[in-house]
Amino acid sequence: MRTSKVKSQKTSSTIERLSAAVRVVVENRGNDVVVLDVRELTKAFDYFLIVSGTSRRQLNSIGDEIQKKLVKEMGDECLSVSGYKEGRWVVIDYGDIIVHLFEPERREYYAIEELWGKAIKIPLDELL
Secondary structure (H helix, E strand, O other), rough: OOOEEEEHOOOOOOHHHHHHHHHHHHHOOEHHHHEEEOOOOOOOOOOOEEEEEOOOOHHHHHHHHHHHHHHHOOOOOOOEEOOOOOOOOEEEEEEEEEEEEOOOOHHHOHHHHHHOOOEEEOHHOOOO
16 A cells, blocks of 8 residues: 555544545535545545635635644644635645645636546545
């Protein structure tokens, strides 16, 4: 099993943290939630969590709640956050998990699911 370059610093497994992030998204009414397993396509990270929101406020709130859950409660390390100010596309990098929070128009424009079309889509019920 391949591990992330920063995994040794984590107190919870990648799947446990990914599941926690997905639960936060669902609880905060994120839309069109998609989880992609990209481990076979890149060594840079393991999973994408892709979410649409209805407003900048909602996207920032979801991002804040994910940070609270993963960093404060689960001992994760956030490597970087981008896009909070603009709020149209927020990216949160945990090393092995990359969270993408989009306004629907931005998500359609950047089409990450298409760009990473060979990734394995994980059914949400496996993570909830």
